[in-house]
Amino acid sequence: MKPRLRFAPSPTGQLHLGGARTALSNYLYAKKNGGQFLVRIEDTDIERSKKEHIDQICNSLQWLGLNWDEELVYQSKRREYYSNSLEDLLSCGKAYRCFASKEELDQIRKETGSYHYNGLWRNKSDDDINRELEKKTPFTIRIKSPNEGHTVFDDMIYGSISISNSEIDDFIISRSDGSPVYNFTNVIDDQSMKITHVVRGEDHISNTPKQILIYKAFNWEPPIFAHLPMILGEDKKRLSKRHGATGVQSYRDEGFQPEALLNYLALLGWNPGTEEEIMDLEQLVSKFDIFRVQKKAAVFDQKKLNWVSSQHLALQNDQDILDRIRLINTEWGIKKDNSFCLSVVSIVKTRSRSLVDLIDQAGYFFSDPSRFNENDVQKTWKEDSQGILEEIIQMLGTVDDWTANKLELIFKKYMENNGYGFGKVMKPVRLGLCGNLQGPSLFDIMEILGKELVIKRINYIINEF
Numbered sequence: 454m455k456p457r458l459r460f461a462p463s464p465t466g467q468l469h470l471g472g473a474r475t476a477l478s479n480y481l482y483a484k485k486n487g488g489q490f491l492v493r494i495e496d497t498d499i500e501r502s503k504k505e506h507i508d509q510i511c512n513s514l515q516w517l518g519l520n521w522d523e524e525l526v527y528q529s530k531r532r533e534y535y536s537n538s539l540e541d542l543l544s545c546g547k548a549y550r551c552f553a554s555k556e557e558l559d560q561i562r563k564e565t566g567s568y569h570y571n572g573l574w575r576n577k578s579d580d581d582i583n584r585e586l587e588k589k590t591p592f593t594i595r596i597k598s599p600n601e602g603h604t605v606f607d608d609m610i611y612g613s614i615s616i617s618n619s620e621i622d623d624f625i626i627s628r629s630d631g632s633p634v635y636n637f638t639n640v641i642d643d644q645s646m647k648i649t650h651v652v653r654g655e656d657h658i659s660n661t662p663k664q665i666l667i668y669k670a671f672n673w674e675p676p677i678f679a680h681l682p683m684i685l686g687e688d689k690k691r692l693s694k695r696h697g698a699t700g701v702q703s704y705r706d707e708g709f710q711p712e713a714l715l716n717y718l719a720l721l722g723w724n725p726g727t728e729e730e731i732m733d734l735e736q737l738v739s740k741f742d743i744f745r746v747q748k749k750a751a752v753f754d755q756k757k758l759n760w761v762s763s764q765h766l767a768l769q770n771d772q773d774i775l776d777r778i779r780l781i782n783t784e785w786g787i788k789k790d791n792s793f794c795l796s797v798v799s800i801v802k803t804r805s806r807s808l809v810d811l812i813d814q815a816g817y818f819f820s821d822p823s824r825f826n827e828n829d830v831q832k833t834w835k836e837d838s839q840g841i842l843e844e845i846i847q848m849l850g851t852v853d854d855w856t857a858n859k860l861e862l863i864f865k866k867y868m869e870n871n872g873y874g875f876g877k878v879m880k881p882v883r884l885g886l887c888g889n890l891q892g893p894s895l896f897d898i899m900e901i902l903g904k905e906l907v908i909k910r911i912n913y914i915i916n917e918f
């Protein structure tokens with residue numbers, strides 16, 4: 454049977470990195486095994502579920518390229534289904550109505566010293582129950598949990614997990630307002646959607662035995678479970694808003710590309726077992742192995758994400774990068790011709806961590822630097838700088854073959870003839886051309902800027918200091 458997996462977000466906020474990683478793991482497992490990846494919106498919490506969050510989550514999934522098969526499933530549209538299923542369990546005696554009031558429950562807790570429900574209504578007679586029903590006493594519905602034995606499951610990541618049934622009380626599956634609880638709706642839907650594997654965050658591991666008991670109450674075969682270890686911030690605390698940007702949208706806004714983000718998320722707690730870590734979605738599908746995901750929580754490492762992202766840029770086609778830049782900034786380089794923009798992309802991309810970073814770094818290609826980094830000026834501008842730059846302008850004026858190679862030869866010769874070190878000559882030139890001292894090869898920059906602009910900018914810095 455082909456596997457069917459699902460990502461089941463609660464739309465109470467935007468898609469976070471943890472959610473994206475869960476969605477990705479489901480997607481990879483499904484696709485690797487020729488199966489299907491579905492999305493179910495768990496929007497039963499009417500107060501906290503918002504349409505804008507649903508849109509944002511779906512939008513982020515699509516941007517990431519995690520396209521789902523079949524129609525979206527909304528829990529809010531399946532209420533009737535849940536109440537029918539509750540009725541089924543009641544009529545076969547696998548669940549029962551509990552009319553205990555809050556005061557009674559508090560009293561039980563006080564007496565037993567535990568939150569464990571003592572089964573007060575588990576074995577009541579039909580007469581007792583009908584009397585309360587007639588009085589319209591509010592009730593919850595509880596599952597009849599077995600008093601003996603163990604609930605055991607084989608987690609694809611954590612291995613065999615066994616919980617003594619005595620630790621699981623007759624928990625509530627439907628509240629007194631008639632609304633079914635998460636554990637119940639989740640099981641009903643996974644069953645009706647024919648889900649074969651449930652891959653989700655480790656924070657759900659304590660729900661799984663309860664869900665298995667619900668499957669058993671219906672005589673259904675539970676799916677196979679995999680719980681993904683948590684993602685922690687660098688302070689080893691669970692990744693949250695305190696750690697800054699944790700939403701997929703903010704990474705998108707910062708110019709990270711989906712392939713890079715997915716690649717990095719896949720590498721959290723997993724590695725392909727080979728040197729090569731840079732993979733696109735298709736390669737991830739073929740290499741990802743959920744059984745090799747580590748049990749240990751993974752620490753989110755922004756530096757590694759930056760590295761993965763710059764590796765993707767380095768491998769990416771320049772025109773493709775340019776097209777994507779234009780999607781976030783339609784004006785970028787629009788006054789220059791395409792080949793100029795492609796040359797800029799080509800030399801800046803390997804030094805960039807994202808598209809936005811590339812745009813920021815490449816500013817001097819499109820406008821003359823008008824301010825110079827003060828620190829760099831102090832380090833660079835010496836008494837003889839002006840004289841050297843004047844000589845360079847003379848020298849450049851005679852160059853016809855304006856290529857990086859040729860310029861490199863000319864500069865080297867000039868430095869040799871005068872006994873000047875590299876920094877003494879090249880740093881003030883770089884400052885004049887770029888406004889600071891960082892950037893790709895200066896000869897490449899000069900080739901792209903062209904003779905006229907290079908001479909103009911050097912003249913400008915001479916007059917500035």
Ligand code: GLU
Pocket residue numbers: 460461462463495639651652653657
């Ligand atoms: N709605 C749950 C969540 O967002 C789904 C958990 C599950 O995948 O079963 O955490």
